[in-house]
Amino acid sequence: METSAAQHLLADVNAKQPDLIQHFVQVVQAGDLSHAYLFSGSAGDGKLAVAKVTTMALFCLHPTKEGFPCGACNECLRIANDEHPDVLVIEPDGQSIKIEQVRALKREFSKSAVEGNQKVFIIDAADTMTVGAANSLLKVIEEPLATVTAFLLTTNYHHILPTIRSRTQLVEFPQIKQEALQRYLAEHNLSKTEIKLALQITKSTTELDQLIADQWLSKMKQQIEGWFTWISKDDVRAFPFVQTNLMPLIGDRFSQNVTVTMMCLIFQDVFNVKFRERTPEQLAFGDIYDLLKSTANQLSDYQIVSMINDILATAQLQRVNVGFQGILEVLTLKCLQSITSK
Template sequence: MAKNWQDLASYQPRVIKLLANSIQKQRLAHAYLFEGKRGTGKKDIGILLAKSFFCENLQDYKPCESCKNCKRIQSGNHPDVHIVEPDGLSIKKGQIQALQEEFSKSGVESNKKLYMIIHADKMTVNAANSLLKFLEEPNANTIAILMTEQYHKILNTILSRCQLLSFQPLQPKSIEEALIESSIPKHLAALVSQLTNDTEAAIEIAQDDWFAQGRLKVIKLYEIVVNRKGQAPIYVHTDWMSHFNDKDKQETGLDLLLYIYKDVLSVQLGNEEQVIYQDLIQQLKQHALQMTQRSVTEKITSILEAKKRLHANVNPQLLMEKLVLTLQEG
């Protein structure tokens, strides 16, 4: 689904405001470097900027989305918009030279041209030097958008010729909304949005049946710890370890458990709207009355300690058995 300026303004308000101003004042830079983690909307905003640049019926700073140029950019076949991505592990000199050749011809549709270099940090030294010449002598009406997740790997000589726009990690609320739009059930969306600030990764996690099953196992363990104390170590042995069967999965399991106890604390502090496990809210309210704030805080600390120890090569089963015994106290 095509993202519009309004969608992206909720993800990256600062970036959108700056670009909107530049479009309105017709002061777009000839080269931008979009820098930020994967999934923060860099390419979506690059495509939107291209539409605004070429749009035949620009409305303020927003593209009309219905003219010939907007439609061709959306479908990826506008002759004056070029996207360069790594060929294998790197962007090679030949790719940049081919781009320069394209740009030495006059624009097919107009005198404007725009190119995007995705993963610009993966340019070979020769490719980067080729690009440098290109950036040093910009053609009028040409815009370059370089994108990177590894800002520190870009040559200083290239950095100095680009306007840097930093993309912030997405807030959980934005990711949750994007997941719900992608038909992910709300109870899963709320939880996954806490685990990553990359929308694409979040969708992958939420669609994985292992995750949905894991969430149920975490809830079950929590209920056993609260209501059937003696059975928690047995449950770890019979059910938990076979599902959370490597370090990454065990860490995810601990995170999911941590969020339940954080939810109990949110209820105790009167912040019910912050509860992630909204489908458990009645149980959580009941448990919030049965535990002191101090006891919940201690349980949260013990889970965080277990997460730390997981990376110190402790036996994960013993670690979990010890943790559930600690959680059962108080």
């Protein structure tokens, strides 16, 4: 059964910020929600999810006895899908939130609620508001209505006008713990080895979401292991493998960077098996431990370090206007040469 957007939000917020959402659900249940909040934290730490789930708790038709939204009623579903007439989410139009967007918000919230008494607006990336937009919003916050609640979300607290900061309740989001990230990834059906690999690549939940979208990490992991298999056998089929198997999965700079990181990690695993006697559970690519060990046994320390250095050097080539497929093909040839050298 397909997970709804509301259920995804609930899972997301419970994985990333369980304590904060517990607090806000209790605040809603007690009827003590303030008129304006400023959520400040790092990218991908669950700010939008907390704002939306809190809003769902405010509107939910069938909340749990603890006050959590059911995630299944019409109100919850519409809020999660940005379809509720009394809940407005504003995001940057291009690089910034413009004054026209805030003026439209003001017009909308000068009206009575369409379906009930309560209205909510959420401004994501509030630090990108132009000066005009920020000043226009200030007038809304300076004269709050009891029936309106605002959530402003930012990754750069100091870029918010001091006058806005002083009129909102600041909520600083804590860094997500390693255990929470592991649970979050497990809930998206990643294997233990995929979770370990993902967390060696990044700790940003925004980037983790990119990794797991459409099972990209799982697919690329399999192809990197295939590429490494040909390299370890000193087999020239590693060269066309770049075009036929790797490039179809690489579409933007982020996927390019992750590909290079994964190549580096697999050779670091070879190094760690050879010199640090690491077990499969301690490796990014522990699923192919036998291949890593046999490769480590046949290579000298010089060969392993040389290949890692070649992979790290690709980051410099990415900064100039060189095609990424060409970069990987040259890297592949260098790795094959290193395997052959004694």
